[in-house]
Amino acid sequence: MPQRDINPATLDLVKAFEGIPDGDPTTVNIDPYLDPVNVWTIGWGHAIRYRGRFLRGEADRALAKSLYPSGITREQAAAILQGDLINAGRDVLAVVGVDLTDNQYGALVSFTFNLGVGNLQSSTLLKKLNIRDYAGAANEFPRWVKASGRVALEAATNLIASPAIRAMVQEGLKGCDEQFFTAPSSKSGMFHPADEINEG
Numbered sequence: 001m002p003q004r005d006i007n008p009a010t011l012d013l014v015k016a017f018e019g020i021p022d023g024d025p026t027t028v029n030i031d032p033y034l035d036p037v038n039v040w041t042i043g044w045g046h047a048i049r050y051r052g053r054f055l056r057g058e059a060d061r062a063l064a065k066s067l068y069p070s071g072i073t074r075e076q077a078a079a080i081l082q083g084d085l086i087n088a089g090r091d092v093l094a095v096v097g098v099d100l101t102d103n104q105y106g107a108l109v110s111f112t113f114n115l116g117v118g119n120l121q122s123s124t125l126l127k128k129l130n131i132r133d134y135a136g137a138a139n140e141f142p143r144w145v146k147a148s149g150r151v152a153l154e155a156a157t158n159l160i161a162s163p164a165i166r167a168m169v170q171e172g173l174k175g176c177d178e179q180f181f182t183a184p185s186s187k188s189g190m191f192h193p194a195d196e197i198n199e200g
Contacts, residue, residue: 004093006085010106014085014113018045020077029071032064040064043077045113046084085109091117097130104134 020043023033032048035041040048040055048055048064055064072080092108095117100108108129112120120126125140 003086004089004105006089006109007102007106009103010109014081014110015044020044027071029073030077031071032068042068043072044081046080085113088112095121095126098132
């Protein structure tokens with residue numbers, strides 16, 4: 001599977017907007033908590049699964065806590081987030097067919113982390129991006145700001161909507177210093193997904 005490093009700016013943005021709630025502040029470590037759509041979560045937005053399904057609601061409280069009986073440290077939460085973003089990144093690389101700057105890649109990883117690769121794959125955003133309409137792709141982000149809660153709730157087994165999604169999407173537009181969705185330079189340092197996808 002293709003893989004690409006997640007740049008520090010992406011990690012920092014996800015951490016800032018996801019936050020790291022603690023399900024039990026009376027303990028030393030970070031414990032599972034229910035997110036806004038009733039999914040058990042731990043650390044920076046890591047949705048807890050058991051045997052292929054997300055744990056939800058009060059019925060799964062004991063199971064969620066039994067999976068992390070002592071909670072996790074901040075360092076463990078960072079490692080879990082890194083793994084989640086790497087997985088989201090692999091999904092991005094599998095469907096994007098154009099050059100991406102680190103910040104563009106980070107914006108798409110953030111999108112996929114929050115809304116899932118299925119929503120990315122079927123989006124007009126991706127269709128425009130893959131024909132190198134970078135400006136058009138950027139203009140699709142506000143649609144997901146408005147629809148993110150509804151889309152994530154309707155996506156049966158997909159990741160979760162929260163205020164962090166809307167904040168992240170907005171950051172992808174205003175916080176990019178015109179780098180997220182301006183066409184990348186053809187000069188050195190550019191990465192093309194096919195470079196790794198086609199290897200071996």
